Amino acid sequence: MARGRLRIYLGAAPGVGKTYAMLAEGQRRRSRGTDVVIGFLEPHGRKLTAAMADGLEVVPRRECAYRDARFTEMDLDAVLARHPQVTLVDELAHTNVPGCRNAKRWQDVEELLDAGIDVVTTLNIQHLESLNDVVRQITGVTQQETLPDAVARRAEQVELVDMTPEALRRRMVHGNVYPPDRIEAALTHYFRPGNLTALRELALLWLADRVEEGLRRYRAEHGIATGWETRERILVALSGGPEGETLIRRAARVAERIQGADLLAVHVMPCDGLAVGSHPALAAQRALVESLDGRYYQIVGDDVAKAIIQFAQAENTTQIVLGASRRGWLASALTGEGVGVRVTRLSGSIDVHMVTHEHAAGPPGLRLPRAGRGFGVRRYAAGAALALLLLPALTLVGLQGRVALSSALLGYLLPVIVVALTGGLYVALATAVAGALLADFYFTPPLHSLAIARPDDAAAMVVFVAVATLVSWAIETATRQTRRAARASAEAGALSTMAGAALSGPNLPAQLEQIRQLFGLDAVSLLDRAPAGGHGQDWHVLASAGERPPRHPAEAGTSVPVGQTLTLAGRGRVLGDSDQRVLVACAAQIAACLDREQLAARAADADQRIAADSARTTMLLATQRELRAPLALLQDTLGRLGTHDPINAEQRHELTATGQASLARIATCLTDLQDLAQARAGALDIHLRPVELDDVLSAALDDLGPGGHDIVVDTPEDVPDVIADANLLTRAVTGLATNALDRNPGTAPARVSVNVLPDRLAINIVDHGPGVPVRHEPRPIGAARGASGPAPDGSLAVRTAKALTEAMGGTMRCHDTPGGGLTVSLTLPRTTSRS
Numbered sequence: 001m002a003r004g005r006l007r008i009y010l011g012a013a014p015g016v017g018k019t020y021a022m023l024a025e026g027q028r029r030r031s032r033g034t035d036v037v038i039g040f041l042e043p044h045g046r047k048l049t050a051a052m053a054d055g056l057e058v059v060p061r062r063e064c065a066y067r068d069a070r071f072t073e074m075d076l077d078a079v080l081a082r083h084p085q086v087t088l089v090d091e092l093a094h095t096n097v098p099g100c101r102n103a104k105r106w107q108d109v110e111e112l113l114d115a116g117i118d119v120v121t122t123l124n125i126q127h128l129e130s131l132n133d134v135v136r137q138i139t140g141v142t143q144q145e146t147l148p149d150a151v152a153r154r155a156e157q158v159e160l161v162d163m164t165p166e167a168l169r170r171r172m173v174h175g176n177v178y179p180p181d182r183i184e185a186a187l188t189h190y191f192r193p194g195n196l197t198a199l200r201e202l203a204l205l206w207l208a209d210r211v212e213e214g215l216r217r218y219r220a221e222h223g224i225a226t227g228w229e230t231r232e233r234i235l236v237a238l239s240g241g242p243e244g245e246t247l248i249r250r251a252a253r254v255a256e257r258i259q260g261a262d263l264l265a266v267h268v269m270p271c272d273g274l275a276v277g278s279h280p281a282l283a284a285q286r287a288l289v290e291s292l293d294g295r296y297y298q299i300v301g302d303d304v305a306k307a308i309i310q311f312a313q314a315e316n317t318t319q320i321v322l323g324a325s326r327r328g329w330l331a332s333a334l335t336g337e338g339v340g341v342r343v344t345r346l347s348g349s350i351d352v353h354m355v356t357h358e359h360a361a362g363p364p365g366l367r368l369p370r371a372g373r374g375f376g377v378r379r380y381a382a383g384a385a386l387a388l389l390l391l392p393a394l395t396l397v398g399l400q401g402r403v404a405l406s407s408a409l410l411g412y413l414l415p416v417i418v419v420a421l422t423g424g425l426y427v428a429l430a431t432a433v434a435g436a437l438l439a440d441f442y443f444t445p446p447l448h449s450l451a452i453a454r455p456d457d458a459a460a461m462v463v464f465v466a467v468a469t470l471v472s473w474a475i476e477t478a479t480r481q482t483r484r485a486a487r488a489s490a491e492a493g494a495l496s497t498m499a500g501a502a503l504s505g506p507n508l509p510a511q512l513e514q515i516r517q518l519f520g521l522d523a524v525s526l527l528d529r530a531p532a533g534g535h536g537q538d539w540h541v542l543a544s545a546g547e548r549p550p551r552h553p554a555e556a557g558t559s560v561p562v563g564q565t566l567t568l569a570g571r572g573r574v575l576g577d578s579d580q581r582v583l584v585a586c587a588a589q590i591a592a593c594l595d596r597e598q599l600a601a602r603a604a605d606a607d608q609r610i611a612a613d614s615a616r617t618t619m620l621l622a623t624q625r626e627l628r629a630p631l632a633l634l635q636d637t638l639g640r641l642g643t644h645d646p647i648n649a650e651q652r653h654e655l656t657a658t659g660q661a662s663l664a665r666i667a668t669c670l671t672d673l674q675d676l677a678q679a680r681a682g683a684l685d686i687h688l689r690p691v692e693l694d695d696v697l698s699a700a701l702d703d704l705g706p707g708g709h710d711i712v713v714d715t716p717e718d719v720p721d722v723i724a725d726a727n728l729l730t731r732a733v734t735g736l737a738t739n740a741l742d743r744n745p746g747t748a749p750a751r752v753s754v755n756v757l758p759d760r761l762a763i764n765i766v767d768h769g770p771g772v773p774v775r776h777e778p779r780p781i782g783a784a785r786g787a788s789g790p791a792p793d794g795s796l797a798v799r800t801a802k803a804l805t806e807a808m809g810g811t812m813r814c815h816d817t818p819g820g821g822l823t824v825s826l827t828l829p830r831t832t833s834r835s
Contacts, residue, residue: 007156018050021122035085039089046176088121127197233315236321288456394414395438398411417471419431420476429647432464509543509545527542553567612673690723691830696724724810733765765823
């Protein structure tokens with residue numbers, strides 16, 4: 001059973017006329033023959049609203065007891081049992097009395113929609129969950145009844161009931177909204193002109209977003225693949241600090257206000273190769289990003305600002321959200337401009353939002369220089385530079401104060417420790433030896449000589465060098481162990497990231513981009529080798545990331561196998577053994593993801609084959625039912641014509657007409673069968689254009705022959721053009737009308753009616769035959785296509801009409817006619833006005 005359609009009348013404030021508009025819509029639909037009931041109505045004592053409900057069936061409310069009081073709520077079970085075509089439900093965001101089946105009325109509405117009942121309802125903009133805090137700031141009133149935005153966004157139609165603040169205040173003064181004792185308080189508090197203007201703007205902006213969603217749905221339904229605008233991408237840069245959640249929520253709000261915007265989060269890990277361990281808070285921040293439908297990335301870069309800008313440019317980011325610096329003025333003065341300032345300076349055309357937070361500009365403090373990030377030339381050079389700076393400075397200080405040898409040696413131990421932290425063991429040992437020589441030359445008698453006069457001074461020198469060596473070795477060992485642990489954590493994090501990406505669904509470009517950023521490569525390719533062999537012409541690129549990706553393993557600096565025929569190739573820096581090991585594990589994750597994708601594709605193909613076989617079997621059975629009667633009539637006619645019994649001219653004419661009608665019915669069935677097969681295969685030649693519905697109905701009635709005079713056509717004036725293929729629509733309507741004539745018992749005529757919807761037209765073919773299909777014996781054909789008894793709703797003609805309608809971008813639904821019978825509704829897009 002198809003799900004019902006939800007229509008919402010949205011208002012900026014109470015009293016703009018939402019309930020009145022809902023009831024007017026119900027009256028219009030009832031006048032067109034739609035089965036409409038009022039599931040819940042709250043007129044708030046407004047006479048005009050109550051008068052608009054006259055004539056509409058009302059489902060009695062259900063009484064509920066709560067805290068020794070009696071309340072009334074919508075009787076959901078009664079509405080479901082009544083099962084009308086359309087139900088009017090007021091106040092969608094209402095909270096039900098405790099004890100009801102659902103806590104919220106929108107949950108009741110969801111059950112009605114799941115039951116196939118269309119719902120028309122009302123909603124005020126202040127009840128939307130995402131705008132609750134904004135409305136509180138505007139009006140000073142906290143809305144206790146809220147509605148998830150997703151419920152309103154799933155509605156097929158949202159219509160704004162708009163009214164200017166001045167007109168709404170005049171309505172209140174005239175007593176059309178609140179009773180006289182509440183008017184003055186309302187006008188001076190909630191209904192002030194500024195409040196109403198702001199609420200109206202919120203409603204218009206929210207509805208503008210819904211218009212954009214409708215445009216995207218229209219493009220999807222009509223197969224328009226080219227983009228009509230550039231998508232906004234909001235990037236939030238995370239440092240791992242406590243301000244991360246504030247930044248993420250701020251960026252999410254920015255993305256929410258821009259329809260179709262993407263939310264991205266990036267954390268830059270400042271190290272070479274694989275990233276070292278991440279801050280513990282990053283795990284929670286990553287979960288928050290993913291819960292807000294965003295994407296989280298970890299990239300590598302020694303220069304954090306440049307890495308953020310490069311990533312933003314690669315992802316076509318339009319806006320960057322950064323947190324205000326946590327460093328105080330002293331740290332900023334000593335270390336220069338921060339990441340936020342540099343990102344702003346390098347951003348170019350990208351907008352940068354600098355967001356303040358409670359951790360910004362904390363207390364000033366000094367930190368030791370960060371330990372080196374590797375064991376290469378840069379680290380040794382940094383240690384040597386510190387040694388050349390600190391040793392002469394301490395020597396000058398000692399000479400000024402004429403310190404003793406012991407004090408000088410203790411002073412020289414400080415640069416040894418600092419250099420060990422920065423430059424490593426070997427530079428620290430050289431610094432220790434240099435410090436001992438300086439102490440001997442300047443502070444050991446005889447002065448300005450490397451000779452040592454006293455044995456205890458020589459012992460002090462030896463002890464100093466030994467202590468400096470042990471301290472340097474301990475620092476080096478601790479640094480290496482820390483880096484090993486951090487690397488192991490980073491490897492586990494990298495594999496976890498790849499596993500998460502693989503489980504979330506096959507996305508080879510995104511996975512390759514993560515690998516490229518993780519290992520600091522220029523480009524990465526996933527290559528496939530043809531079964532013929534491993535020659536250059538046999539390789540082709542399945543997916544890639546980066547600029548100038550390798551197209552052959554020989555062009556790559558690093559390559560690892562992925563399965564039997566695939567190879568992961570990377571161009572850029574040469575990876576070490578440990579990096580290669582992690583890359584192999586990442587390749588295994590990609591292989592597992594590809595295997596799952598292949599299994600899913602095979603399962604989907606098997607399901608399609610089973611569905612196709614089932615549809616083929618059903619189609620053949622329907623064809624058998626359709627052809628049985630005309631073939632029997634044709635056989636009987638030929639048998640009578642072939643006998644030697646004398647027949648007069650009138651009888652011969654009747655038999656000939658019956659045979660021709662049977663042949664026409666067989667030819668029509670074969671044509672329907674061909675069209676149905678072409679529609680299922682997508683091979684129909686369809687030309688969609690605005691078509692006048694009157695021409696289609698006239699042509700369909702003409703095709704019915706004399707039977708067309710038995711159908712009543714009910715169409716409103718000035719019907720807009722329908723967007724369809726005129727020939728296919730005529731054939732679909734003709735087939736359904738023939739089906740209605742065959743099923744109709746004759747007590748009441750079959751009808752064709754038209755409903756004009758906001759963006760579509762509904763063509764209803766109504767008969768009063770049996771609601772459940774029945775089989776009848778063959779009877780003579782009186783019309784061009786009336787060779788058998790009532791065809792069931794699963795007949796070949798009905799199936800063909802459904803396939804033709806869906807091929808033109810429409811829908812077809814079958815439901816019971818009130819009072820008995822079958823109603824088939826064709827719904828197709830329409831033009832905005834009659835052409």
